[in-house]
Amino acid sequence: MPSYPIAPKRPYTITQHGETRVDDYFWLRNREDPEVMNFLTAHMDYLEEVMGHTKPLQDSLFAEMKGRIQETDSTVPEKRGGWWYYSRTEAGKQYPIYCRKKETLENPEEILLDQNAL
Known part of the structure; x- marks a missing residue:
């Protein structure tokens, strides 16, 4: 089983409305950064590996919920x-x-x- 991907902390200081805070994961907002995309891909791969065996149940639950919704x-x-x-x-x-x-x-x-x- 693959290990859970952990995002590195990169402190970024934000000051808004006179308050200052540090966001260690601000860098993850940049969708153009290949490192961000690689991290997200690693997360999706991990999810698929860990939850893949539940796919039939997920599909069944989705179909049941959708069947209870009046689409038109x-x-x-x-x-x-x-x-x-x-x-x-x-x-x-x-x-x-x-x-x-x-x-x-x-x-x-x-x-x-x-x-x-x-």
Whole structure:
């Protein structure tokens, strides 16, 4: 079994709002640093080695939880001014779609923001 990867401490002093603190792991924020990426890869390899045998259980639990979620759904419309505002989700899409309809809920939908398209 591989050993748990331990990040080296590299003290970095931060002063915010008149308070000073030391963050020993600030260097891990730099995604462009190959050493950071190597450390994260080592962590993922360790996780896979230690937890790999639980993959069938993880998949089963995920499928069960997902099966209890109604993927295509809509919030209760709220009237503001002459518009009905609501958000909805669609199966297979990760983020909500924000919409409105003018005056009545039977009118055509106007999509204000589809976060899936961003």
